[in-house]
Amino acid sequence: xxRSTNFLTKNKSVILYGLFLAIMLCLLKxxxxxxxxxxxxxxxxxxxxxxxxTGLGIWLALKLTKPKTILIEKEVLSEKSETFVINEKxxxxxxxxxxxxxxxxxxxxxxxxxxxxxxxxxxLNTIKTHNxxxxxxxxxxxRTQAIEIAKxxxxxxxxx
Amino acid sequence: xxRSTNFLTKNKSVILYGLFLAIMLCLLKxxxxxxxxxxxxxxxxxxxxxxxxTGLGIWLALKLTKPKTILIEKEVLSEKSETFVINEKxxxxxxxxxxxxxxxxxxxxxxxxxxxxxxxxxxLNTIKTHNxxxxxxxxxxxRTQAIEIAKxxxxxxxxx
DNA sequence: TTGAAAATCACCCTAAAGTATGAAGGCTGA
DNA sequence: TCAGCCTTCATACTTTAGGGTGATTTTCAA
Numbered sequence: 151x152x153r154s155t156n157f158l159t160k161n162k163s164v165i166l167y168g169l170f171l172a173i174m175l176c177l178l179k180x181x182x183x184x185x186x187x188x189x190x191x192x193x194x195x196x197x198x199x200x201x202x203x204t205g206l207g208i209w210l211a212l213k214l215t216k217p218k219t220i221l222i223e224k225e226v227l228s229e230k231s232e233t234f235v236i237n238e239k240x241x242x243x244x245x246x247x248x249x250x251x252x253x254x255x256x257x258x259x260x261x262x263x264x265x266x267x268x269x270x271x272x273x274l275n276t277i278k279t280h281n282x283x284x285x286x287x288x289x290x291x292x293r294t295q296a297i298e299i300a301k302x303x304x305x306x307x308x309x310x
Numbered sequence: 311x312x313r314s315t316n317f318l319t320k321n322k323s324v325i326l327y328g329l330f331l332a333i334m335l336c337l338l339k340x341x342x343x344x345x346x347x348x349x350x351x352x353x354x355x356x357x358x359x360x361x362x363x364t365g366l367g368i369w370l371a372l373k374l375t376k377p378k379t380i381l382i383e384k385e386v387l388s389e390k391s392e393t394f395v396i397n398e399k400x401x402x403x404x405x406x407x408x409x410x411x412x413x414x415x416x417x418x419x420x421x422x423x424x425x426x427x428x429x430x431x432x433x434l435n436t437i438k439t440h441n442x443x444x445x446x447x448x449x450x451x452x453r454t455q456a457i458e459i460a461k462x463x464x465x466x467x468x469x470x
Numbered sequence: 471t472t473g474a475a476a477a478t479c480a481c482c483c484t485a486a487a488g489t490a491t492g493a494a495g496g497c498t499g500a
Numbered sequence: 501t502c503a504g505c506c507t508t509c510a511t512a513c514t515t516t517a518g519g520g521t522g523a524t525t526t527t528c529a530a
Binding site for chain 2: 171172175178195196199200201202203204205206207209210257258259260261262290292293294295296297298299301302308309310
């Protein structure tokens, strides 16, 4: 009996459908009585039934077939080491200018201040000034520390 | 055929409903025969149409509703970036000694020669000697270049 | 247009890094 | 045992890096 109760409580739509069916049949009966005298009414009646019950079938199928979407989770290896993106937030946070970043980049490539100056077409003193500001912002004392921290923070790309 | 089997096994309630419907119709028929004296051929015909077209509707709905599959790609960090392995072959090829590698490591961490000397309990001059040999073996002129190349060759770990 | 930030450069000085050379002690395999 | 390498240290010197200060020009947004 528990199975039946379970069925009745859980499939409300089915019961409702049953009632609907009963009402529908009564209605059809009434219609039949109304138009049975008219000979041509039979085709219309049959057609109506066909259409209505086709619709009902579709509705039922859609209602009862709940899981229409299937989720598939796929694990993908991400090569973070390949796609390097500079950490712009850190650059902004540390208030590092474009030129300073440029100097930092060349510095990390192992260039001397003189070489950086030549590369950027400025004087050695200019590079020294940039360095001083850079070290201040990065809170370091040496260029090697600056490079280390800059790579850790993602300000400049790793050596690969 | 697999689809049909699937349908039969998974949508038990639909089948039950079908049976319920049949029983209902029989009951109605019986009631009709009992209390109404009319030609019952038409009712059977209408019921048949109803059942057939309900089935047709269900079939149509199931046929047209293809199960949507949503693919979720889940990113997983690759092991490569986590586990660093030193390139021993390169170390042997370049004939770099243990002590030199040690100095190189500390150098890459941004320590000054003086700091490295203190860390290793040796004199500043000793570190300078190690550096000179290191630069010769790595074919570089500055510590920053040494660090750059050493990281590229995998002699020392990356900054992360 | 004007003010702040960025970029440029100079000078002076100190600190650190790098070069060259020589030398001594320890470890190891032939 | 002994040659060869590693490690250590020293001295002297040159080069590069870094600190501090001040100044000018450029750029850019309010």
